[in-house]
Amino acid sequence: MTVKYLLDLYAVLIRSSIRSRMQYRMNFMLGTLLAALIQIAEFLMIAIILNKFGAVKGWSLHEVGYLFAVMTLSKTLYRAFANDVHHLEKYLTTGELDQLLTRPVPILLALMSQNVRLMPAEILQGGGRPVLVAARLDVCGADYMDGRAVYPAGDRYRRRDPVRDRACDRYGRLLDDADQRAADADGRRLANGGTLPACAVPALASFFPACRHSRRFCQLCPLLVHFTGRIRGLADVGHRAACRPRIGAGIEVLEVRTFSLSKHGKLGKRRSDHGSND
Amino acid sequence: MLYFTLASKAYARNLHYRGAHMLHNVASALFGYLYACIWIGIGQDHSLGEYGVHGMVGYIAFNQASLWVSGFVSNGLGIPQAVRTGQISLDLMRPVHLFVMCMSREWGQIAYQFVYKSVPIYLLYMLAFKLSLPSRPDTILFAVVALAAASYMSICINYMIGATSLWTTESSWLFWVNHALINLLAGFLIPVEWLPSWLQTVGWLSPYPYLLYVPTRIYMGYEQPQILAGSFAWCVLLTLLCLLVTAAVRRKVEVQGG
Numbered sequence: 001m002t003v004k005y006l007l008d009l010y011a012v013l014i015r016s017s018i019r020s021r022m023q024y025r026m027n028f029m030l031g032t033l034l035a036a037l038i039q040i041a042e043f044l045m046i047a048i049i050l051n052k053f054g055a056v057k058g059w060s061l062h063e064v065g066y067l068f069a070v071m072t073l074s075k076t077l078y079r080a081f082a083n084d085v086h087h088l089e090k091y092l093t094t095g096e097l098d099q100l101l102t103r104p105v106p107i108l109l110a111l112m113s114q115n116v117r118l119m120p121a122e123i124l125q126g127g128g129r130p131v132l133v134a135a136r137l138d139v140c141g142a143d144y145m146d147g148r149a150v151y152p153a154g155d156r157y158r159r160r161d162p163v164r165d166r167a168c169d170r171y172g173r174l175l176d177d178a179d180q181r182a183a184d185a186d187g188r189r190l191a192n193g194g195t196l197p198a199c200a201v202p203a204l205a206s207f208f209p210a211c212r213h214s215r216r217f218c219q220l221c222p223l224l225v226h227f228t229g230r231i232r233g234l235a236d237v238g239h240r241a242a243c244r245p246r247i248g249a250g251i252e253v254l255e256v257r258t259f260s261l262s263k264h265g266k267l268g269k270r271r272s273d274h275g276s277n278d
Numbered sequence: 279m280l281y282f283t284l285a286s287k288a289y290a291r292n293l294h295y296r297g298a299h300m301l302h303n304v305a306s307a308l309f310g311y312l313y314a315c316i317w318i319g320i321g322q323d324h325s326l327g328e329y330g331v332h333g334m335v336g337y338i339a340f341n342q343a344s345l346w347v348s349g350f351v352s353n354g355l356g357i358p359q360a361v362r363t364g365q366i367s368l369d370l371m372r373p374v375h376l377f378v379m380c381m382s383r384e385w386g387q388i389a390y391q392f393v394y395k396s397v398p399i400y401l402l403y404m405l406a407f408k409l410s411l412p413s414r415p416d417t418i419l420f421a422v423v424a425l426a427a428a429s430y431m432s433i434c435i436n437y438m439i440g441a442t443s444l445w446t447t448e449s450s451w452l453f454w455v456n457h458a459l460i461n462l463l464a465g466f467l468i469p470v471e472w473l474p475s476w477l478q479t480v481g482w483l484s485p486y487p488y489l490l491y492v493p494t495r496i497y498m499g500y501e502q503p504q505i506l507a508g509s510f511a512w513c514v515l516l517t518l519l520c521l522l523v524t525a526a527v528r529r530k531v532e533v534q535g536g
Binding site: 024026027030031034035037038041042044045046048049052053054056057089 | 298316319320322323324446447448451452454455457458459461462466467468472473474477
């Protein structure tokens with residue numbers, strides 16, 4: 001029994017499992033809607049606490065939201081593709097395990113192909129929330145509040161995740177390069193750092209640690225920053241602040257730049273402010 | 279007598295799995311400990327109102343133990359499974375009211391969960407968090423009455439969830455929505471008075487605060503027994519709804535297997 005044979009068999013079994021589930025379309029749609037409600041209610045529970053009390057041991061609402069989403073996504077993937085491994089007890093007590101044991105496939109494969117279900121509500125919320133959260137929280141862990149980047153309390157993030165920290169340094173340097181190139185090209189600086197798609201890239205990348213060290217991936221970041229900076233700049237009304245932390249040798253330096261939008265939709269620099277923040 | 283036999287059989291069936299359930303208790307106690315840790319963490323920087331840190335730990339501990347009698351009721355009282363296997367047609371033919379039969383079975387289950395889950399978990403918390411029992415015995419009595427009413431309300435809610443499976447083919451999602459609403463509106467993790475005002479309004483218009491928040495507040499001595507009037511009113515209302523639902527179920531029998 002080769003690995004290819006088993007994988008092919010698994011593909012056939014999960015296809016038939018999904019097909020049998022999709023016979024009940026109304027049930028699928030209702031289930032998706034209610035699953036989304038459950039997710040919202042569960043997150044609301046912790047969000048209300050954090051909203052009322054600010055933070056739990058330094059963990060802000062956005063950080064917890066990010067963590068919650070990653071947990072949701074990993075749990076969803078496991079529940080979607082290995083749901084019945086979780087319910088082994090049911091098979092034992094009802095005697096159904098004996099039937100599975102007589103099948104000419106490994107027992108784990110047999111269980112994994114039972115009741116495979118698509119869980120769009122959970123996948124969308126688990127995968128989508130980091131993107132939303134990333135609009136306020138960049139990969140360095142800076143929390144964007146009211147247009148100013150607040151980089152809280154020194155070395156906390158460094159201790160928490162050295163891998164992310166290295167990626168953060170690299171990302172920061174790339175942002176600098178992108179800025180410089182943009183400035184050279186058209187004589188003005190672009191809004192970056194706080195834009196949603198630009199931040200979404202490193203946020204999504206954190207799911208795949210290997211990406212953070214990939215040269216090609218890191219080359220993609222400044223491009224995205226460049227384009228999204230323009231799009232956001234044109235879409236915004238009035239003026240907006242773009243801010244991001246720059247990490248020096250153990251010192252967090254906050255750079256806040258404010259841009260205004262002319263009536264022709266071009267960005268202009270209004271104020272530049274440098275300061276340290278802890 | 280028949281109803282008592284149904285309850286005692288459900289109790290006896292669970293006794294076979296006592297060992298496994300003790301392991302469940304460890305997991306459940308750990309979950310409660312995690313929730314308590316959230317409040318211990320918050321309590322380092324904030325005063326936690328009338329509760330204080332120790333009070334909030336006691337609040338979570340009592341809620342986690344109570345969950346086994348007022349929250350973890352069988353999914354749809356077993357009706358969805360009966361619809362799937364066709365057993366529901368036989369159940370409806372019996373000379374016993376479907377609601378009362380399902381309720382009796384569930385009371386046996388709840389009695390088992392109270393003895394073998396709620397009590398051991400709370401005893402564990404009493405030792406771990408140095409919690410003490412209320413000084414007045416009538417407080418415990420009123421808390422037990424509030425918990426019994428909460429169990430009954432939960433049975434009614436789950437009966438209605440189970441009955442929907444005759445129309446929707448599956449009601450497990452409603453069961454989980456109910457569970458999520460218990461977590462949010464019943465004051466499981468956050469006391470109801472700390473919810474945003476709009477959510478408090480929604481909560482008090484539903485029976486959810488009477489499932490956990492009211493019994494816990496009575497147990498902690500923050501509420502007078504008069505609040506039980508709300509629990510009883512919801513019990514009556516939910517009973518009427520269950521009787522209406524049963525009448526509808528009798529006209530709409532659907533089996534998916536058999």
